[in-house]
Amino acid sequence: MAMSKQVFFILTALVGEPRHGYGIVGEVAELSEGRVKLKVGTLYGALDRLTAEGLVEHDREEVLKGRLRRYYRLTRSGADAVAAEAARQHANAEAATARLRGWQARHA
Amino acid sequence: MAMSKQVFFILTALVGEPRHGYGIVGEVAELSEGRVKLKVGTLYGALDRLTAEGLVEHDREEVLKGRLRRYYRLTRSGADAVAAEAARQHANAEAATARLRGWQARHA
């Protein structure tokens, strides 16, 4: 149920269009504005787990300029999971900032 | 640098006023609206780590109705860390929801 930052970004990177592993790395860096540099050791393991959990599935394989590209696609349940996690994170951030606001106000 | 959900909520619970371990557990449950049930095995270890990192420090000890209460207090750098993490999570959630919105719009 709980989801790591890495997995969250992997799933988010797959929203809209299928991507291959190495492509996900770059997309995550862009999405997170450089905050998350996904390691390949993390990626492939996570991809396998997510596939087993049904949040992601194989899309297709391409050979581009002699290099194999294995594409992954988000499932319906994967999209739901991203949306739910985003909502949770939004709520969490909101709760914290509200607290900080209130505290600063009382100490102004 | 990276911060777990549990640590984030521990720090958030300490914003504004010092609390003791068991009190933090309840406060986190309230803050997260039941989403995070902090385990004591997690709490005390995290508290030690956070103290060592200077994000939290000992406040005082009380004995209330025969029960020892050890209070912890957020440091300045701890407050900064919470604020930064909240901002990051907000940005992350925003990035994901923006993607999901755009995708839904194109498939309406």
Added chain:
DNA sequence: CCGAGATATATCGGTCGGCGATACGTTGGT
């Protein structure tokens, strides 16, 4: 009056996941 559950702190071992390193092969630029 007795037992169960809440309050409160603390530790330990298992387990899982992220990370660094390593491996291997191609393409492209210098």
Added chain:
DNA sequence: ACCAACGTATCGCCGACCGATATATCTCGG
């Protein structure tokens, strides 16, 4: 000719969350 980028894959280490367990007191219901 070499080295960086591209691309997939695996392995072992380490750190953190968690469940279980231990200990002790107070409170409430039956």
